[in-house]
Amino acid sequence: MATETVRPVRVRRRGGPARTSEGRRAEARLAFWLLIPTGVILAVIIAYPVVRAIWLSLLSDNRFGTPEFVGFKNYIRALTGTGSDTFWQAFWFTTLLTIVTMTFELVIGFSMALIMNRAFRGRGLVRASVLVPWAIPTAVAAQLWLWNFNPTGVINAVFHTKIIWTGSHWPSFWAIALADVWKTAPFIALLVLAGLQIIPGELYEAAKVDGATAMQRFRRITLPLVKGAVIVAVLFRMLDVLRIFDLPFIMTNGANQTETLSTIAYKESIQNVHPSYGSTLSTLTFFYIVVTVFLVNWVAKADVVKSSAGRGVS
Amino acid sequence: MPRRLVKFVLIGAVIALVLTACGGGNGGGGGAEGTGPITFVAGKDTSGKYPAVINKWNAAHPDQKVSLLELPTAADAQRSQFVTNLQAKSDRYDVLGIDVVWTAEFAKSKWLLALDQGQFPLAQMLQPAVETGKFDGKQWAIPYDTNGGLLFYRKDVLDKAGKQPPKTFDELKALCPLAKQNGMDCYAAQFKKYEGLTVNFAEAVQAAGGEIMTDNGTKVALGAPAVQGLTFLADGFKQGYIPKPAITYQEEESRTAFMSGKLMFLRNWPYVYTLASQADPANKVRGKFGVAPLPGFTGTGSSSLGGLNLAVSAFSKKQKTAVEFIKFATNQANAKEMVGLTGNAPAWTALYSDPDLVKKFPHLPVLLQGLQAAKPRPITPYYQEVTSAIEDNAYAALQGQKSPDQAVNDLSAKLNEIAQNG
Numbered sequence: 264m265a266t267e268t269v270r271p272v273r274v275r276r277r278g279g280p281a282r283t284s285e286g287r288r289a290e291a292r293l294a295f296w297l298l299i300p301t302g303v304i305l306a307v308i309i310a311y312p313v314v315r316a317i318w319l320s321l322l323s324d325n326r327f328g329t330p331e332f333v334g335f336k337n338y339i340r341a342l343t344g345t346g347s348d349t350f351w352q353a354f355w356f357t358t359l360l361t362i363v364t365m366t367f368e369l370v371i372g373f374s375m376a377l378i379m380n381r382a383f384r385g386r387g388l389v390r391a392s393v394l395v396p397w398a399i400p401t402a403v404a405a406q407l408w409l410w411n412f413n414p415t416g417v418i419n420a421v422f423h424t425k426i427i428w429t430g431s432h433w434p435s436f437w438a439i440a441l442a443d444v445w446k447t448a449p450f451i452a453l454l455v456l457a458g459l460q461i462i463p464g465e466l467y468e469a470a471k472v473d474g475a476t477a478m479q480r481f482r483r484i485t486l487p488l489v490k491g492a493v494i495v496a497v498l499f500r501m502l503d504v505l506r507i508f509d510l511p512f513i514m515t516n517g518a519n520q521t522e523t524l525s526t527i528a529y530k531e532s533i534q535n536v537h538p539s540y541g542s543t544l545s546t547l548t549f550f551y552i553v554v555t556v557f558l559v560n561w562v563a564k565a566d567v568v569k570s571s572a573g574r575g576v577s
Numbered sequence: 578m579p580r581r582l583v584k585f586v587l588i589g590a591v592i593a594l595v596l597t598a599c600g601g602g603n604g605g606g607g608g609a610e611g612t613g614p615i616t617f618v619a620g621k622d623t624s625g626k627y628p629a630v631i632n633k634w635n636a637a638h639p640d641q642k643v644s645l646l647e648l649p650t651a652a653d654a655q656r657s658q659f660v661t662n663l664q665a666k667s668d669r670y671d672v673l674g675i676d677v678v679w680t681a682e683f684a685k686s687k688w689l690l691a692l693d694q695g696q697f698p699l700a701q702m703l704q705p706a707v708e709t710g711k712f713d714g715k716q717w718a719i720p721y722d723t724n725g726g727l728l729f730y731r732k733d734v735l736d737k738a739g740k741q742p743p744k745t746f747d748e749l750k751a752l753c754p755l756a757k758q759n760g761m762d763c764y765a766a767q768f769k770k771y772e773g774l775t776v777n778f779a780e781a782v783q784a785a786g787g788e789i790m791t792d793n794g795t796k797v798a799l800g801a802p803a804v805q806g807l808t809f810l811a812d813g814f815k816q817g818y819i820p821k822p823a824i825t826y827q828e829e830e831s832r833t834a835f836m837s838g839k840l841m842f843l844r845n846w847p848y849v850y851t852l853a854s855q856a857d858p859a860n861k862v863r864g865k866f867g868v869a870p871l872p873g874f875t876g877t878g879s880s881s882l883g884g885l886n887l888a889v890s891a892f893s894k895k896q897k898t899a900v901e902f903i904k905f906a907t908n909q910a911n912a913k914e915m916v917g918l919t920g921n922a923p924a925w926t927a928l929y930s931d932p933d934l935v936k937k938f939p940h941l942p943v944l945l946q947g948l949q950a951a952k953p954r955p956i957t958p959y960y961q962e963v964t965s966a967i968e969d970n971a972y973a974a975l976q977g978q979k980s981p982d983q984a985v986n987d988l989s990a991k992l993n994e995i996a997q998n999g
Contacts, residue, residue, distance in 0.1 A: 535961050
């Protein structure tokens with residue numbers, strides 16, 4: 264979708280100055296001035312904090328004195344030094360949590376969207392109720408699931424188990440993952456549903472007339488056309504899970520190696536009042552997210568281009 | 578049009594006047610100077626104790642009214658608010674209601690006004706509670722209320738077997754088979770990885786006669802008593818006299834376990850007394866429990882201290898009013914009223930034998946025994962890092978990932994590093 268909107272602009276620019284009339288140039292100048300306020304606001308609320316965090320991460324933390332410039336010392340501490348155990352634990356935990364929750368959320372969210380896209384009686388009710396978990400604030404949801412996973416809580420009672428969910432690593436992992444999937448599968452469902460609704464019904468009718476089975480219709484029509492929406496949903500969720508904070512913070516507070524990149528950054532900068540080391544952790548998280556999202560976007564785009572090229576040939 | 582302009586000018590002038598009147602007030606530094614309306618900032622008032630004292634003050638001082646600004650309920654979130662505000666040297670906060678463990682950090686950051694000890698009746702207050710307001714030889718904060726741990730026990734079960742409540746951990750362990758016969762777990766406290774674990778670790782260390790840090794947090798003590806204390810807790814999980822789910826317990830989870838009748842001994846704060854005495858279908862222990870001071874290894878143990886202290890912001894422009902308000906809020910009459918409203922433990926020693934209060938809260942005399950032997954948690958400007966290090970290592974020992982020896986060694990190394998580098 265993005266490529267389609269970018270292309271016409273490029274074409275126009277390639278047209279060269281010969282085709283740019285005086286009126287258009289004035290229009291461009293006006294646009295420049297009109298965009299300046301936006302540019303300033305963006306600089307203040309986005310560029311400044313990012314640059315400031317990066318600058319802070321190069322200073323030392325001297326709680327009761329003045330911070331000094333220490334170069335990449337904080338980064339070395341986080342990646343290979345005394346902070347590396349915590350950092351890499353948080354890194355791998357966050358990464359694994361992202362992969363696992365996104366897989367489940369995608370499957371469940373997609374199924375929900377397919378159901379909600381059907382015309383049936385009570386569809387409005389289903390749509391509304393599916394969205395309830397998404398509407399609950401994450402901190403409240405975390406507390407709710409903490410109660411459910413209490414040793415004498417609902418989960419153990421229903422399954423007749425005696426697992427101490429938040430008392431060791433893997434049960435904690437699955438408890439957090441389940442809470443996250445419950446909470447955000449509806450979000451994926453919502454985005455995918457939006458994608459499904461722009462697919463014209465005639466396509467399905469035509470396919471049906473041509474004798475395509477339900478499976479074929481799903482694979483050849485639904486999937487390719489909803490792909491854009493799915494990619495957007497995946498990117499959004501990825502941005503979210505990689506900086507997951509509330510659920511692990513409330514459910515385990517990082518016990519049993521369940522720290523995430525955001526909880527350790529918060530603990531250092533706010534609780535321990537180490538703004539510099541905290542900024543280092545935030546900056547590392549920031550770059551990790553940027554690189555991951557870029558890679559995913561790139562792979563997804565390459566795929567879209569490839570499949571559309573393939574369609575063109577056949 | 579001109580008429581509207583005049584209106585604007587007039588309004589502007591009024592606003593300017595009001596602003597200068599507010600800001601001008603009584604500036605100037607040095608000592609406790611400046612009077613006027615002040616803001617009292619503290620964590621959320623869940624028991625409704627502040628309005629009574631504030632209304633009384635406001636009625637008597639119409640030109641120096643106090644307004645209450647409530648921060649979040651959770652201590653961590655409160656501290657973040659204080660740190661953010663005070664780092665910015667804001668004069669928004671005048672009187673600060675701070676947790677007993679923050680005194681050193683706030684004092685060392687030069688955020689608090691040093692108080693004149695002579696102006697407060699500190700000698701009539703519990704000494705351990707007064708200690709929590711001290712750092713580097715100066716008094717920075719005055720206790721508003723205090724808090725200590727108690728051992729709640731199932732009186733019905735012990736009476737039937739003709740037993741006395743345990744004074745030591747060995748006696749407690751010896752009673753555990755009795756718990757089993759009655760289908761209960763034996764002992765629980767707060768062992769989740771959070772501040773409560775630090776409290777319980779500190780109590781275990783103190784029970785063995787040790788301390789965590791001394792000399793304003795510059796020296797690490799720990800050593801053999803710490804190993805002994807931690808071993809008792811770790812063995813509890815290993816041998817089963819502490820139930821496995823207790824690794825997830827905060828105050829409320831452990832209280833629920835006790836009140837559901839599934840636990841014989843519980844270490845918790847006095848608030849449980851009121852709740853466990855109430856008629857409630859979920860409360861199975863009404864009239865069946867008793868309280869005792871915390872057990873130790875050779876005799877009675879020693880509690881960690883909770884509670885709230887009042888301090889004056891170094892950036893307040895009305896420090897004189899702030900100091901006067903603290904004197905008023907912490908005086909004996911107001912303290913008594915506060916205890917009556919909340920059941921919180923008072924800082925005034927005399928109130929523990931006040932007939933009205935003891936009638937309403939019969940656990941007060943037992944609590945006093947525990948509080949007189951109580952010790953503050955480590956007094957250090959790096960409290961947050963210290964408590965994180967304690968939580969990490971104590972938790973690993975309780976989980977069996979480290980031996981108590983190893984955990985105490987690792988903790989000593991970490992605390993030394995914090996004491997030296999901050």
